[in-house]
Amino acid sequence: MSQTTTPPADVDVFGPGSLLRRLVNEARWGLAVARATLLEAAHPQIGAALMENSTFLTHPWRRLRNTTMSSRRLLDPDPRVRDREAARLNRLHAHMSGVDAQGRPYDATDPEARAWVVATLFESTVTMCRLSGDALDAEAMRRLYDEHRTLLALIDGSSDRLPETLPQFWAYYDDVVEHRLENNEAVGVILYRLFANVPAPPVLRAHPALWTAGRAVAGPVAAAITIASLPEAFSRRVALPDLPGARTLMQTTYLGAALATRYLPESWTRVEFVMGLLDPSPGGADPWEAVRRRAGKAAALARLLTPAGDDDQVTRSADRFFAEVLDQTGDGCLRWPDLAAMAREIATRLDLGEQEEDRLFQAYATWWRELQAALDGDGDGRVTRAEYAAGAARLPGTGLIRIADVLFDVTDTDDDGKIDATEYRDLFRTTFHRDLAGSGDGYTRADFVRQFVSFMSGQQHSAAYTSLLTSG
Amino acid sequence: MVVPRHVACVMDGNGRWAAQRSLPRTAGHEAAEAAVMDVIEAARSAGVAWLSLYAFSTENWRRPSAEVDILMRLVRRAIRKHAPVLHARGIRCRFLGMTDPRIPAPLVQDITDLMTLTRDNRRMTLTVAFDHGGRRDIVEAARSLIRSATPAEQVTEASFAAHLPCPDTPDVDLVIRTSGEQRISNFMLWQVAYAEWVFPEVLWPDFRATHFWECLDTYLRRQRRFGDVRRPTTMTGEGLR
Incomplete structure (x- = not known):
C-alpha cells in the first residue's frame, strides 16, 4: 500500500478546526450514520459482509457504541491513537471474506467497498446539514470532503479510491447509486427487522413491556424517517415505500435535531451524553442523574417564577x-x-x-x-x-x-x-x-x-x- | 486578616422597630427583608463562606396567629422575589428546622424549590434557621445515634455531630445578635459552642452592610488581641478544643 498520501505521523491531520471531529461528537450525527449504513448495506460487497459477519442485528447498541468509539479514535489528534485504531479495524475486517448467498465473493477489505463506506458517510453528513437548514457552503463542503479522504487514507493507506475533487465525487456517487447499489437482504433486514426488533437499550432492559410498546411506534417511524431521507434514485430502484407525511416527519426530525444542537446545552447533545442515557455505566457519572438534577432545578425555578398559586x-x-x-x-x-x-x-x-x-x-x-x-x-x-x-x-x-x-x-x-x-x-x-x-x-x-x-x-x-x- | 468562616445572625428587634414607629409588628418583619438581603450581599462580598440567619424559632409559634400568618406570607414572598438573584450570586440556600406541620404547604414547596434550585452553588452557603430549635436538633441527633446502634464508647463529639441536621456545617465563628439583647435563645446550640458574640444596639430592620462590617471588624480585633496574648492560631472550634 502506498504511504505517499499519508501526512507525517506527528501532525493532527484533521486540523484543530476539523468539521468532522465536531460533527462526530454531536448526537444528531446518528441520523447521518443510520442513513449511511443503509446506503453501505446496499453495496453488494458490504451487504454480504454485513449479513455474514456482523452482529449488528443482535447487538445493535453495542455496535453503535463501538462504531462511535472507533470513529472518534480515528479522528483523534494523537497519531498513535489513530494508527492503532486503523490497524485494529484492518485486522477486524481481514477476517471478513467469503462467498455470499448468490455465490459472489466478498471481502471486507476491498478498497472499492471501503471508499464507498467513506463516501456514504460524507454524503449523509452533507445531507444532514442540508435537511437541518444549515447547508454547508462550498468551502466547508470541500474541507469536509478532504477530511473524509484523509479518513480513507488512514484506514486504507490511500485515498485514491475517492475522486480528488467534489464535482468528480458527485459524478462517482450518482453512478454508484444508480448502477452498483442493489436491493439486497441487508437493506431489508435493516429497514424491516432491525428497526422493528431492536432489543431494549441497557437503560430499559428492566422494562421490556415499556420498550416493546415504544418500539411498536418508534420502529416504523425510524424506518420511515430513514427511507424518506434516501436519494430518490435509490428509493426508486429499490422500490422503497413513499408514505404520505414521511418527508415532513423526516425534515422535522432533522430540523429538530439541528435546533436541539444549537439551543440545548452543548453537553446534552453530545454523543457520549446520549450514549450514556442509553447505557448508563455503573462506574462513570450517570447522565440520568445529571438530567434529573438539572430538570429538578429548572422545574424549581419555573415554580418559583410563576405567580404564587x-x-x-x-x-x-x-x-x-x-x-x-x-x-x-x-x-x-x-x-x-x-x-x-x-x-x-x-x-x-x-x-x-x-x-x-x-x-x-x-x-x-x-x-x-x-x-x-x-x-x-x-x-x-x-x-x-x-x-x-x-x-x-x-x-x-x-x-x-x-x-x-x-x-x-x-x-x-x-x-x-x-x-x-x-x-x-x-x-x-x-x-x-x-x-x-x-x-x-x-x-x-x-x-x-x-x-x-x-x-x-x-x-x-x-x-x-x-x-x-x-x-x- | 482572617474573615470568619461561619457568621450567624440572630435577627432581633423587628417588633421594637415597628413599635417605635407605632406600626404593627408585621411592618417590622417586612422591613427586615431589606436588612437580610443587605447582609447576605455584604457577607458574600466579604468572603464569608457560611452565613446563618435565625429567622423563626420553635418558640415563635407562641406569637399571635395573625402575626405568624403574615410572617409566613412575608417569607414566602421574599423567597419568590429573591430566589433568582440568590441563585445568580452562587448562593446555596438551606433551611434548618422546618418540621412543624403548621408551616403552610405552599411555603414548604417554595423553600424546597429554593433549596433544589441552589443546591449546586458553592460561593456561599446560606442557612436559614426556620422553625429551628437548637435543643431539638441535639435531641434529633441523639435519636439518630441510638437508631444507628452506635456503641456508647464509640460516641465522640465528631461522631455525634455527624448526626446533626446539615452535618457539613462548620462551627459558628461569630454570632451577631442585634438590638442589644444578649441571649442565646436556643440557636444552633451545638455549633455556637466556641463562637464569638457581638451585640450591636441597632435593631435588625436598620441593620445594614456597614453594621455587618463593623461586627466583622470587632471580631477581627478581638481575635488579634486574643492571639497576641495566648495563641497565634485562628479562633475556630478546632483551635480551642
Whole structure:
C-alpha cells in the first residue's frame, strides 16, 4: 500500500478546526450514520459482509457504541491513537471474506467497498446539514470532503479510491447509486427487522413491556424517517415505500435535531451524553442523574417564577375591591385622581383642618408613588385593574401604613390612643361591626392600622371600609 | 486578616422597630427583608463562606396567629422575589428546622424549590434557621445515634455531630445578635459552642452592610488581641478544643 498520501505521523491531520471531529461528537450525527449504513448495506460487497459477519442485528447498541468509539479514535489528534485504531479495524475486517448467498465473493477489505463506506458517510453528513437548514457552503463542503479522504487514507493507506475533487465525487456517487447499489437482504433486514426488533437499550432492559410498546411506534417511524431521507434514485430502484407525511416527519426530525444542537446545552447533545442515557455505566457519572438534577432545578425555578398559586383568592377579591373602592373615577384604572378623590372624601367626612388634610394627602401621595413603583408594570402612570390584581398580594407597603396612621390620628379626636365608638361612627357612619370590634371598647392604633392595611390591600373584606370609600 | 468562616445572625428587634414607629409588628418583619438581603450581599462580598440567619424559632409559634400568618406570607414572598438573584450570586440556600406541620404547604414547596434550585452553588452557603430549635436538633441527633446502634464508647463529639441536621456545617465563628439583647435563645446550640458574640444596639430592620462590617471588624480585633496574648492560631472550634 502506498504511504505517499499519508501526512507525517506527528501532525493532527484533521486540523484543530476539523468539521468532522465536531460533527462526530454531536448526537444528531446518528441520523447521518443510520442513513449511511443503509446506503453501505446496499453495496453488494458490504451487504454480504454485513449479513455474514456482523452482529449488528443482535447487538445493535453495542455496535453503535463501538462504531462511535472507533470513529472518534480515528479522528483523534494523537497519531498513535489513530494508527492503532486503523490497524485494529484492518485486522477486524481481514477476517471478513467469503462467498455470499448468490455465490459472489466478498471481502471486507476491498478498497472499492471501503471508499464507498467513506463516501456514504460524507454524503449523509452533507445531507444532514442540508435537511437541518444549515447547508454547508462550498468551502466547508470541500474541507469536509478532504477530511473524509484523509479518513480513507488512514484506514486504507490511500485515498485514491475517492475522486480528488467534489464535482468528480458527485459524478462517482450518482453512478454508484444508480448502477452498483442493489436491493439486497441487508437493506431489508435493516429497514424491516432491525428497526422493528431492536432489543431494549441497557437503560430499559428492566422494562421490556415499556420498550416493546415504544418500539411498536418508534420502529416504523425510524424506518420511515430513514427511507424518506434516501436519494430518490435509490428509493426508486429499490422500490422503497413513499408514505404520505414521511418527508415532513423526516425534515422535522432533522430540523429538530439541528435546533436541539444549537439551543440545548452543548453537553446534552453530545454523543457520549446520549450514549450514556442509553447505557448508563455503573462506574462513570450517570447522565440520568445529571438530567434529573438539572430538570429538578429548572422545574424549581419555573415554580418559583410563576405567580404564587394560593394568591388566586386574593387576586379575585382584589379585583372586586379595585372596582368597588379604588377606581373612584370609574375609568377602569387607578390614577392619582382616584386616590385624591379618596383623600378628599375622608377629609370632607371628618371635616379636617388644613394641616390634617395636608398630612392625609401627603400620605396618599406616598402610597401612590409606591403603587406606581410596585404595580405600574408598563410605566404609563396608571395602574390598571390587571396590574393591581396581579400585585395586590405584594401589598401592603409603608405608604398604606402611613395613611392608616394619619387616618387614626385624625379620627382619634380625643387623643386617647383609641378609636372609640363615636369616633368610629364619625369615620364610617356606622356602628362597630361585630367581627371587627377587636377588644370591644375601641381600636388601638395597631389594630386599626392592621385592619385598614389588610382591607386596602384587598385581603379582607369589610363593609364599613367599603362604604367609607364608595358612598357619596 | 482572617474573615470568619461561619457568621450567624440572630435577627432581633423587628417588633421594637415597628413599635417605635407605632406600626404593627408585621411592618417590622417586612422591613427586615431589606436588612437580610443587605447582609447576605455584604457577607458574600466579604468572603464569608457560611452565613446563618435565625429567622423563626420553635418558640415563635407562641406569637399571635395573625402575626405568624403574615410572617409566613412575608417569607414566602421574599423567597419568590429573591430566589433568582440568590441563585445568580452562587448562593446555596438551606433551611434548618422546618418540621412543624403548621408551616403552610405552599411555603414548604417554595423553600424546597429554593433549596433544589441552589443546591449546586458553592460561593456561599446560606442557612436559614426556620422553625429551628437548637435543643431539638441535639435531641434529633441523639435519636439518630441510638437508631444507628452506635456503641456508647464509640460516641465522640465528631461522631455525634455527624448526626446533626446539615452535618457539613462548620462551627459558628461569630454570632451577631442585634438590638442589644444578649441571649442565646436556643440557636444552633451545638455549633455556637466556641463562637464569638457581638451585640450591636441597632435593631435588625436598620441593620445594614456597614453594621455587618463593623461586627466583622470587632471580631477581627478581638481575635488579634486574643492571639497576641495566648495563641497565634485562628479562633475556630478546632483551635480551642
